[in-house]
Amino acid sequence: MFWRNGAMILIAVLLAASAVSRAAEPVEAKAATSKPDTRQLVEMPEEAQRLLRSDMFDHLVVITLLMGHLAASEFEQASELAETRLGNSARGRHRGTGFGPGRFMPPGMHQLGFGMHQSATDFAKIAKDEDLPSALSALRRVTNSCVACHAGFRIR
Ligand code: HEC
Numbered sequence: 001m002f003w004r005n006g007a008m009i010l011i012a013v014l015l016a017a018s019a020v021s022r023a024a025e026p027v028e029a030k031a032a033t034s035k036p037d038t039r040q041l042v043e044m045p046e047e048a049q050r051l052l053r054s055d056m057f058d059h060l061v062v063i064t065l066l067m068g069h070l071a072a073s074e075f076e077q078a079s080e081l082a083e084t085r086l087g088n089s090a091r092g093r094h095r096g097t098g099f100g101p102g103r104f105m106p107p108g109m110h111q112l113g114f115g116m117h118q119s120a121t122d123f124a125k126i127a128k129d130e131d132l133p134s135a136l137s138a139l140r141r142v143t144n145s146c147v148a149c150h151a152g153f154r155i156r
Pocket residue numbers: 053054056057059060063109110112113116142143145146147149150153154155156
């Protein structure tokens with residue numbers, strides 16, 4: 001159902017999100033592609049890099065699904081998905097493999113990772129109030145933490 005009306009709903013979400021973002025604090029982030037590249041290179045073993053990338057792709061999928069849930073007023077599903085796949089419940093997924101990307105991150109980067117999990121947990125709580133503007137605002141704090149880390153760090 002969402003997908004059939006996807007384009008219109010997406011436009012509505014984007015309009016709502018831009019209204020929210022005007023009200024919220026601006027992101028002071030350089031585009032990752034800006035020259036010169038000032039991101040800190042963080043070295044990690046191949047396997048840790050692979051895990052990080054596959055987690056990242058999942059993060060992107062989750063953000064996209066969350067927008068769909070919000071557009072369809074599925075607040076409960078949004079809350080559950082955010083907590084289980086992005087929130088504090090999703091922390092340390094690779095603990096025990098020896099290649100969890102977190103253990104190779106310098107403290108500043110690690111903090112940003114914790115911040116992302118925490119902001120997703122905050123979103124999960126706020127979404128339960130079923131108020132779209134506050135939910136979008138909370139979702140923006142999650143994507144803000146994606147931007148902040150990408151602006152500061154790279155692995156290759
Ligand atoms: C703690 C830091 C950090 C956070 C937080 C973070 N990322 Fe990443 N992300 C990275 C790094 C580092 C890379 C690899 C960049 C490179 O290739 O050098 C990456 C790469 C990616 C990629 C490309 C994956 C690929 O296949 O190459 C996607 C997509 C991505 N991130 C999405 C997200 C989304 C969405 C969020 C927020 C929900 C997020 N990331 C949060 C650090 C982070």
